[in-house]
Amino acid sequence: MSKINKNILRGSLLLSYVIILTLLIFGFGAIYSYLNTGADRSKMLHTEVKQVDQYLPELKWAPLNNEGRPMDQQTLTAVENDYLDAWYVKFVSYKTNTKKGIDDYYTKSARANIFNIIDHNIENQIFIDATTLEHQPTLEFFSEDGQLVVLTDHNVIEYKRLFNGETLVAEINEQSSYRVTLLLEDGFWRIRHLVKLKSQPYAKSTYDKPLEVSKIKGINYYPQANPWDMFGDNLDSEIIAKDFEIIKTSGLNSIRIFIPYEAFGKSSVDLTKLEQLKTVLDLAESKSLKVMVTLFDFYGDYSVLDWTLTQRHAKIIVNALKDHKALAFWDIKNEPNLDFESRGKTLVTAWLDKMVDFVKSQDPNHAITIGWSNAESGTILSDKLDFVSFHYYEKLEELGTSFKTLQAKVKDRPIIISEYGLSSYSGFWSPFGNSDDDQAEYHKTIQSIFSENDIQFMSWTLYDFDNVPKEVVGRLPWRQNPQKHFGFINKSGIRKSSFKYISKK
Known part of the structure; x- marks a missing residue:
């Protein structure tokens, strides 16, 4: 083998060694970083819900006067974020007829009902395009162990469009109230029960205030x-x-x-x-x-x-x-x-x-x-x-x-x-x-x-x-x-x- 060929072979082996060593160092570094940092909650979510970018209904809590343990602001914020994210994930699931993310925001018993609705909709080619625009929750109860919350969400303004295939078959404007129970599981406030207490057609307001526009x-x-x-x-x-x-x-x-x-x-x-x-x-x-x-x-x-x-x-x-x-x-x-x-x-x-x-x-x-x-x-x-x-x-x-x-x-x-x-x-x-x-x-x-x-x-x-x-x-x-x-x-x-x-x- 000529001297030139030997040099080429040595160079190739050395380059391969450097590349393998670099990959090993990078791999060990990534594992070490993962093991030494807290879990990124957004990476845990199937849908990586980003509330600021996706879903921002009007929400106003009633003054806190709940039974049980006093509610602190940090926990209330966590409850609010997970509660709204649960609505959003459900809306995405009903629109796409997929079950992604439901596990993260609903307990086993609560998601069974959602999954039944999705299965029914898939079978009948039904799609639901929906949102809520306003929530007025009242905190009713916060357990002494800090694991359970009960709230009543008043006058939720809901809008839904129901499709059969590509055909719009119904448009629904409602104002509803819900009783909601949430459990803290694995760092998530998951909905255990969400029961509609009452519902009525949302009254479309009209404006009859006299207006002077004769000078424009x-x-x-x-x-x-x-x-x-x-x-x-x-x-x-x-x-x-x-x-x-x-x-x-x-x-x-x-x-x-x-x-x-x-x-x-x-x-x-x-x-x-x-x-x-x-x-x-x-x-x-x-x-x-x-x-x-x-x-x-x-x-x-x-x-x-x-x-x-x-x-x-x-x-x-x-x-x-x-x-x-x-x-x-x-x-x-x-x-x-x-x-x-x-x-x-x-x-x-x-x-x-x-x-x-x-x-x-x-x-x-x-x-x-x-x-x-x-x-x-x-x-x-x-x-x-x-x-x-x-x-x-x-x-x-x-x-x-x-x-x-x-x-x-x-x-x-x-x-x-x-x-x-x-x-x-x-x-x-x-x-x-x-x-x-x-x-x-x-x-x-x-x-x-x-x-x-x-x-x-x-x-x-x-x-x-x-x-x-x-x-x-x-x-x-x-x-x-x-x-x-x-x-x-x-x-x-x-x-x-x-x-x-x-x-x-």
Whole structure:
């Protein structure tokens, strides 16, 4: 064997030895680390429930006055977390017809009933999509040995959708009360008994508070440099203050702004952006402008198991702003009817229904609406809203009829048009588009219609934009380019011919 081949062989053997030694050291290190650290509870769970990310219903304990041993806060928190996780794991099991995680949160006797339901549902192709939105537990008993808890959970707001295969067969809104027994086993507070004491259909509240909307003359607002991305590093208070001065001196008295759900942190709201939002309302107040805040922009999931997370998001936003003098209205969602086809009208409407109730429970003093994309959708949930709002981008000659038709259907609810406008784009991607003069004529005509029918309005929008995110109208240039030219002020900061019709004179 040549000297070169021997060297290659020696090198290969040495490299193999180093690799084997490294693997052995790594393996022993992992075993040692495992044996010398406490068990990670999240790794013990079949489903690795992460309550902060998955399930956050409203929960309020009654003052503690239980029999037996006094309850300490640490134990109460553990009971609360395991109790809510038990609900969540059960919801996942009923939705997927699997039994994962049930063992961790229910005793043997309690899970037998759940398993029977799942087996029945599998056999009959039944799926249950459910959640709870509110719990009001009272601690009744805590045993002297610290191993047993009894509580009564009052007025649990439940929502369920029952499917046979792919077909929705029932939608259930309930308010129920439960007697619950939990045992401490292996570090888990497991449910031993969960007995429904009473149940009734959940009463959908209606709001008949008179509302004065006869003075709304407004505009949808984004800064010119960062449309659909108003908050974060791009927020410039000086620019916004100047824009608000332009809006005020033009004869308008209100603005509509948007809170993007994901960009604001979803259920864990970004507190920095929340402070920026307050700053925007401060600037509006300084110019005597009222603000319509549109929640849940760019949200489109609506999954029932997601509802508690959207509820938590709304709670933080609403409570941060509800006492601000500039706040005028809440718009629950921008154009949610556009999600009917992809997410299902029943599901979207149910989410809106619950969110209207929830926002009103957090702030009963400000009016609520939904910004429908057309007049035809304006009747949906109109009995729950303080006023109806819709957007109009159709033929002007049909506006008066559309408005009066909706007015006749909703009768006792004020109506405003919270978006309207015409693009002045005419170029390669739209050679037969409209000019600045066409846009001015449009706004002159629509203001005449507004005056004739006493219609309150919020136009789209103050500025032309250089960029429009793909999430708004997609990537296609023949859709993006017209969207950039709806403003009353062009990209160079010059007021277009339409500006003189930005408001009623």
